[in-house]
Amino acid sequence: MPDAVSGAAPVATNTATTTVDRGDQMGKDTFLRLLVAQMKFQDPSNPADTNQMMSQTATFTQVEKLQEIAKQNASMLALQRSSSAGAMVGQTVTYTDDSGAAATGVVSSVRLGSDKVEAVATVDGRQVPLGRITHVGKA
Incomplete structure (x- = not known):
């Protein structure tokens, strides 16, 4: 908020961080390979629970979308930092x-x-x- 006396605004600086890929996390390709293998080798007399499969797929989709949002936020932060720096x-x-x-x-x-x-x-x-x-x- 601008200062009423000097017309100046305080500037806060934030350091952007990056995410680190952990070796114990499952990637998109690994998840899909496991899903296909599960479907391929399931017992026809005892099929897998489709509700559970749909739930896993929906959860994976949510995580993927959250990762996309995080990337977009990082881009917006970089743009904001650049704009703030130029204004100084x-x-x-x-x-x-x-x-x-x-x-x-x-x-x-x-x-x-x-x-x-x-x-x-x-x-x-x-x-x-x-x-x-x-x-x-x-x-």
Whole structure:
């Protein structure tokens, strides 16, 4: 929310995370192969419960859709981070320097980070991690 006095809005920084594929999780292809094998080798005199099969398939579909949503959210977060970083250029910021003291300067550029590298703003020629910026205002 904008500050009534200075017209500045606080900027929160979030680090995007990625998902890690675990070896103990079943993938889509593995699930489908197991389902086909189960149907192929079932006993004709004692067929598998179709309700249970449908339930498993529906659960798998839900998980697949949730994974798609998570990927879309990650893309939206990256776009939002890029937009926020671009809006900081030319703004006066207050940040905490290496000694812990508050310092102020004008942002000339912002380098977006990755999962392993924090985003950094260039403030009056100094490299300042975005996490150290405490206030953003008009230049």
